[in-house]
Amino acid sequence: MFAERALxxxxxxxxxxxxxxxxxxxxxxxxxxxxxxxxxxNSFATQWFGTWLPPAFTTKWYVSAWRExxxxxxxxxxxxxxxxxxxxxGLIGVPAAxxxxxxxxxxxxxxxxxxxxxxxxPPITYGIPLATVLYEARLAGNIWGVILANLVPxxxxxxxxxxxxxxxxxPRIEQAARLFGAGTGQLFVRVLVPLLAPGxxxxxxxxxxxxxxxxxxxxxTAGPSSQTLVVALYYAVYAPGVRANQSIDAMSIxxxxxxxxxxxxxxxxxxxxxxxxxxx
Amino acid sequence: xxxxxxxxxxxxxxxxxxxxxxxxxxLLVLPAIACMLLLFIYPFLHGLILSLxxxxxxxxxxxxxxxxxxxxxxxIWTTLRLAFPAxxxxxxxxxxxxxxxxxxxxxxxxTAILVVPITLGPVLIAEGMLNxxxxxxxxxxxxxxxxxxxxxxxxxHNYAGVLISLVVAGFPFVFLLTLSFLSGLDPSLxxxxxxxxxxxxxxxxxxxxxxxxxxxxxxxxxxxxQMFSVFPAAVLLGEPAGATRVIxxxxxxxxxxxxDAPMASTIAMIMGAVQLAIVAIVLGSRELFYRGSTGSGKx
Numbered sequence: 001m002f003a004e005r006a007l008x009x010x011x012x013x014x015x016x017x018x019x020x021x022x023x024x025x026x027x028x029x030x031x032x033x034x035x036x037x038x039x040x041x042n043s044f045a046t047q048w049f050g051t052w053l054p055p056a057f058t059t060k061w062y063v064s065a066w067r068e069x070x071x072x073x074x075x076x077x078x079x080x081x082x083x084x085x086x087x088x089x090g091l092i093g094v095p096a097a098x099x100x101x102x103x104x105x106x107x108x109x110x111x112x113x114x115x116x117x118x119x120x121x122p123p124i125t126y127g128i129p130l131a132t133v134l135y136e137a138r139l140a141g142n143i144w145g146v147i148l149a150n151l152v153p154x155x156x157x158x159x160x161x162x163x164x165x166x167x168x169x170x171p172r173i174e175q176a177a178r179l180f181g182a183g184t185g186q187l188f189v190r191v192l193v194p195l196l197a198p199g200x201x202x203x204x205x206x207x208x209x210x211x212x213x214x215x216x217x218x219x220x221t222a223g224p225s226s227q228t229l230v231v232a233l234y235y236a237v238y239a240p241g242v243r244a245n246q247s248i249d250a251m252s253i254x255x256x257x258x259x260x261x262x263x264x265x266x267x268x269x270x271x272x273x274x275x276x277x278x279x280x
Numbered sequence: 281x282x283x284x285x286x287x288x289x290x291x292x293x294x295x296x297x298x299x300x301x302x303x304x305x306x307l308l309v310l311p312a313i314a315c316m317l318l319l320f321i322y323p324f325l326h327g328l329i330l331s332l333x334x335x336x337x338x339x340x341x342x343x344x345x346x347x348x349x350x351x352x353x354x355x356i357w358t359t360l361r362l363a364f365p366a367x368x369x370x371x372x373x374x375x376x377x378x379x380x381x382x383x384x385x386x387x388x389x390x391t392a393i394l395v396v397p398i399t400l401g402p403v404l405i406a407e408g409m410l411n412x413x414x415x416x417x418x419x420x421x422x423x424x425x426x427x428x429x430x431x432x433x434x435x436x437h438n439y440a441g442v443l444i445s446l447v448v449a450g451f452p453f454v455f456l457l458t459l460s461f462l463s464g465l466d467p468s469l470x471x472x473x474x475x476x477x478x479x480x481x482x483x484x485x486x487x488x489x490x491x492x493x494x495x496x497x498x499x500x501x502x503x504x505x506q507m508f509s510v511f512p513a514a515v516l517l518g519e520p521a522g523a524t525r526v527i528x529x530x531x532x533x534x535x536x537x538x539x540d541a542p543m544a545s546t547i548a549m550i551m552g553a554v555q556l557a558i559v560a561i562v563l564g565s566r567e568l569f570y571r572g573s574t575g576s577g578k579x
Contacts, residue, residue, distance in 0.1 A: 014480050021376050029393060032448065034418060035408035036400070042411055050416045096312035103306040111309060114316050120501065120559055122509030124528045125552040126320055128535055128544050129327025152319050155312055184304050213401055215512055216528075220535075233403040234512055245407070252404035259399035267392050 036256075043249035061250040069236055069251060075258075078212065078228040081143060085150045085211045086204050092151075093158025094200060098192065100159065101166035102174075115156035123216040126152060131220040141223030149217040154207045161206070165199030166192075205266035212259050229255050324552075331546035342546035352547070355527040356554060362439070362514070362526065363507035366446035371500050373451070374458040375492065379484075382462055391459065395452045402512035405445050409517060410436055413444070441517035442524045446507055454503045461495040462488075497566045501559045508555050527551050 043061055045054030065071065100108065118126065130149055134140035139148060169192070177191045193200065218231050227235070233255055236248050297303065334341040346352045381390050397405070413419050413435040420432035435441055465488070473483045511528040518524025527547065535544035 011479065018380070021380055025377055025380070031412075031419070032397070035412040036404075038411040038418060039404060039408045042407075052418070052421065092311045092315055095308035099306050099309040103303070105302045105306045105309075106300050111313060114313065114321070118316070118320050120505060120556070121552050122505050122528075122555055124509045124511065124531060125548045125555065126324055126327075128531055128548040129330070130319065130323040131535075132330065132541050132545065133323040133326050148319060151315060155315050159312060184308075209398060213398070215402060216509060230401050230403070233401070234516075237403055237406070237516060245410075248403070249407050249411075252401070252407050255401055256399055256404050259401065260396070263395070263399050264392075267388070267395075 039249045039252055042246055043253050045246055048246075061244065061246040062254070064244075065247045065250040065254070068247060069232055071232075071251070071254065073225075074227060074229055074232045077143060077226055078258075081146050081150065081218070081226075081228055082208055082211045084147045085154055086208050088147070089151055089154040089158050089207055090200065090204050093155050093203070094162055094196070095188070096155075097159045097162035098166055098188075101163045102171065115159050118152050118156050119160070123153065123214070124220075127217045127220045130217075134221055140221045141226070143226040145221040145223075146218050146226050146228065149221040150211050150214055152217070153214070154211060157210070158203045158207060161203040162196070162199055165196055165203075169195055202266065205262060208262055209259060209266065212262070229258065327545040327548055330542050331549050334542050334546075335540065342543050343550075345543070346546060346550060352530055355525055355530045356550070358524065359508060359510070359526040359528075360554075362442055362446060362510060362524065363504055366443055366450060366507045367454075367500055367504045369447050370450050370454040370503055371458075371496055374455045374499070375496070378455060378459040378462050379488075381459060391456075394455055397448050398452045400449070402445075402449065402516070405449055406513060406516035409441060409445055413441070436517055437519060439518065439523050442510065442513050445513040445517050446510060449513070450503055450506055453506070454499055457499045457502065458492075458496070461492065461499075465491060494566050497562050501562055504558060504562075505555065508551070508558075527554075 041054065042048055044057045044059065046056040046058050048054035099105075100111065127149065130152065131140055131145075134145045134148065139145045173191060173195070174187060177187050182190065212228070213230060214228075215230050215234065218228050219234065222228065222231055233248070233251055236251060294303070331342055332339045334345075377394070381387055381394070384390055400408075411417055415432040415434070419435070423429050424432060435444065469487055469491075470483055473487050478486065509528050510526055511532065514520060514524045514526045514529060520529055528551070531544050531547040531551065534540050534547055
């Protein structure tokens with residue numbers, strides 16, 4: 001009780017420090033919000049140049065962006081890629097995390113290193129050789145290549161996020177299930193998955209957000225018909241040709257809304273602090 | 281293999297494997313290993329071999345070419361000049377902000393706000409900065425209007441633009457890692473120090489910081505990886521032909537503009553080597569800090 005009050009008391013210098021910190025953070029957040037607002041306002045503007053606010057508002061840019069960039073197709077591809085990556089990395093990653101959390105087999109440290117490496121090397125480094133290999137195997141340039149490339153960072157990510165979650169489960173629960181004759185498959189479906197649901201959900205939702213945002217790997221492996229939203233957006237900005245930047249802004253807002261929706265769902269289920277796990 | 285014999289052989293094998301804790305459960309790791317070997321190790325080795333087979337000349341010619349052409353080798357310095365400050369700014373900023381958020385009652389809401397930049401993606405950040413920080417944007421309008429500066433400040437299409445966008449885009453991950461480590465620290469350590477009369481500054485210097493440093497080193501590495509492969513921001517917000525011609529632009533041009541896969545692989549290998557060297561240095565210096573249990577034992 002006494003100790004807690006001591007932690008709460010403030011000296012004048014600490015007060016100044018705290019006020020300064022809040023100010024800096026507030027400025028950061030305010031500027032950041034204004035930046036998003038600028039894009040939002042511009043995406044609804046008929047035209048906007050050099051004034052505080054645009055003269056008139058319209059929604060035509062959303063319609064034209066949708067048509068011009070074939071957003072329906074892009075969104076379908078994005079959903080297919082992201083869905084496949086989430087499901088496959090869950091199916092591969094969760095069992096692997098279980099094995100790594102519960103067994104001490106020889107070479108375990110090596111396996112952990114193998115899983116840590118893709119997260120410690122920039123995506124471009126392995127993205128370029130990977131794209132070369134996939135093109136030689138005739139797997140790149142289509143949706144399969146994009147899915148395969150995106151598995152490289154997500155499988156290790158799921159494994160490393162899930163290990164601490166699994167370690168928290170009392171092994172005696174599994175022993176009891178085994179005693180009653182459950183095989184490994186039944187153990188997973190009936191016992192582990194329900195117990196691990198929050199962890200699995202957290203890991204997979206984060207994989208989802210990461211995959212939507214993964215630019216480099218998709219960029220290197222996608223063909224014209226297998227671009228995800230983030231790559232299509234980049235091409236929209238970068239490709240030569242006259243394009244109204246309102247139209248690009250409208251598309252960015254659609255992108256943000258898509259990701260934000262999923263992130264908000266993720267945050268409803270889990271405390272964001274748990275998402276990254278505890279570094280050891 | 282005949283039936284009975286095979287069974288005992290299999291039994292013997294499984295008993296022998298069980299001694300090493302290899303059983304059905306341990307085998308569950310195999311798909312992940314196969315995935316990594318096929319999609320990560322194999323392409324990496326392939327790239328390495330490819331980089332040693334230049335279109336013309338000897339084995340190491342691609343590497344020689346890279347390190348003799350300032351247009352190519354300068355990209356390493358250009359990239360480091362962006363990635364280092366951006367990572368350090370984020371890691372340093374994340375500590376006081378995480379300390380503040382930890383004490384705040386509506387921690388979750390605040391965290392959610394700070395995590396939003398994850399959802400923006402490189403293009404929206406770029407578009408936002410071009411709009412907001414551009415010469416006609418609100419930011420410069422306010423600065424000139426308030427008389428802080430006579431002329432608009434140039435914050436886009438240069439080094440500053442890329443740096444700002446890296447800081448904005450990279451902050452959420454850094455912050456989440458720092459915050460999660462802080463929440464994992466045993467609060468009784470701080471309470472004990474406070475009972476013994478340590479003020480906030482002393483508590484931070486002698487208790488929190490030493491405990492945090494190893495985690496910050498990991499945090500630095502994780503974030504540096506992202507910064508080091510900066511690509512869209514450098515193109516959209518920088519001067520991709522000049523001050524922000526980062527190494528990934530060079531790799532991209534080799535691969536998709538000159539269609540020189542060996543050279544592109546060479547640049548990718550050099551990128552990986554530089555990145556891993558820096559990770560090794562940072563994590564190596566971790567040995568100098570305190571290592572041990574910092575949690576409260578609740579797991």
